[in-house]
Amino acid sequence: MGKKDLAWESIGFSYRETDKRYVSNYKNGEWDKGTITSDATVVLNECAGVFQYCQSIFEGLKAYTTKSGSIVTFRPDLNAERMMDSARGLEMPPFPKERFLDAIDQVVKANADWVPPYGSGASLYIRPYMFASSPVIGVKPAEEYQFRVICTPVGPYFKGGVRPLSICVSDFDRAAPHGTGHLKAGLNYAMSLHAYMEAHQNGFDENLFLDPATRTFVEETGGANFFFVTKEHEIVIPKSDSILPSITRRSMMIVAEKYLGLKVTERPVRLSEINSFVECGLCGTAAVISPVGKVTDHGREIRFSDCQEAMGPVTKKLYDTLTGIQLGTVEAPEGWIRKIC
Numbered sequence: 001m002g003k004k005d006l007a008w009e010s011i012g013f014s015y016r017e018t019d020k021r022y023v024s025n026y027k028n029g030e031w032d033k034g035t036i037t038s039d040a041t042v043v044l045n046e047c048a049g050v051f052q053y054c055q056s057i058f059e060g061l062k063a064y065t066t067k068s069g070s071i072v073t074f075r076p077d078l079n080a081e082r083m084m085d086s087a088r089g090l091e092m093p094p095f096p097k098e099r100f101l102d103a104i105d106q107v108v109k110a111n112a113d114w115v116p117p118y119g120s121g122a123s124l125y126i127r128p129y130m131f132a133s134s135p136v137i138g139v140k141p142a143e144e145y146q147f148r149v150i151c152t153p154v155g156p157y158f159k160g161g162v163r164p165l166s167i168c169v170s171d172f173d174r175a176a177p178h179g180t181g182h183l184k185a186g187l188n189y190a191m192s193l194h195a196y197m198e199a200h201q202n203g204f205d206e207n208l209f210l211d212p213a214t215r216t217f218v219e220e221t222g223g224a225n226f227f228f229v230t231k232e233h234e235i236v237i238p239k240s241d242s243i244l245p246s247i248t249r250r251s252m253m254i255v256a257e258k259y260l261g262l263k264v265t266e267r268p269v270r271l272s273e274i275n276s277f278v279e280c281g282l283c284g285t286a287a288v289i290s291p292v293g294k295v296t297d298h299g300r301e302i303r304f305s306d307c308q309e310a311m312g313p314v315t316k317k318l319y320d321t322l323t324g325i326q327l328g329t330v331e332a333p334e335g336w337i338r339k340i341c
């Protein structure tokens with residue numbers, strides 16, 4: 001065995017079947033002991049809960065090869081906790097945190113040859129997920145569930161690398177007030193796909209979704225949180241109960257304050273005020289930290305002056321520090337890096 005023969009520098013963000021995955025099944029009120037398997041197929045009853053009422057949740061995190069050659073994950077404990085929150089929100093049995101961490105370690109170790117090398121710009125995307133596996137026909141939670149962890153090597157999420165993104169204000173909402181927007185549940189993404197395709201057909205990279213109650217505040221895109229930078233280099237983060245609590249964003253806020261000495265404010269952000277910001281960006285495991293050049297609101301263009309050709313200076317510092325922590329070239333805060341092998 002040795003590293004797979006892939007063109008690591010040019011792999012895109014797509015699924016590529018790897019060798020091993022982790023599976024555990026929930027039955028009679030408990031999770032079984034779980035196992036690593038080579039079988040990439042799932043066979044389910046035609047009436048399984050996931051097909052009928054969409055009881056399905058997931059997570060996303062990455063494994064990196066550090067400069068010193070170790071393979072590590074970044075704050076997987078927060079993915080474990082968020083997945084437990086998502087499970088409770090959809091009446092599914094939470095998968096215990098310690099077992100989640102162990103499952104991730106096992107999958108990464110079993111697929112070590114698929115972890116892109118240091119310096120390639122690629123990483124191993126890890127997708128833990130859980131779905132209702134037993135039949136339901138009346139609207140209620142299923143009795144049985146499967147927890148699975150798969151992984152696939154990925155390059156940058158957005159085509160064109162660090163070219164600033166062009167985003168449009170969506171006419172659709174991604175979440176309901178007091179709904180499930182804060183949970184990583186498949187149902188939130190199914191209904192964002194139409195908006196996504198429409199944005200693409202109109203030449204935009206992504207949607208900016210507004211708060212569903214008043215449609216005046218900035219929420220997020222289909223898969224990443226927003227941040228803004230003021231002229232005085234203060235970081236402003238939209239606050240709302242229906243935004244997915246991004247681990248990248250929460251980490252970036254700490255990096256901004258503790259490593260870069262920047263002021264960080266989390267507050268509701270009006271769409272009508274974003275023209276006052278000089279930089280805008282997206283953050284998430286897949287998006288990492290990506291610059292946004294402009295937001296288009298029904299023909300009105302809002303340009304972020306410091307993010308026109310490339311990342312603005314503050315976005316660049318955030319990106320360099322955060323990715324440095326992940327790749328082992330910048331010292332990490334206690335407990336952020338989990339060494340796997």
Ligand SMILES: *Cc1c(COP(=O)(O)O)cnc(C)c1O
Pocket residue numbers: 060184220221222223224225244245246247248249283284285286
């Ligand atoms: C997963 C996700 C994010 C990013 O969260 P990370 O923990 O940083 O990967 C942001 N918004 C949405 C809607 C997401 O699904």
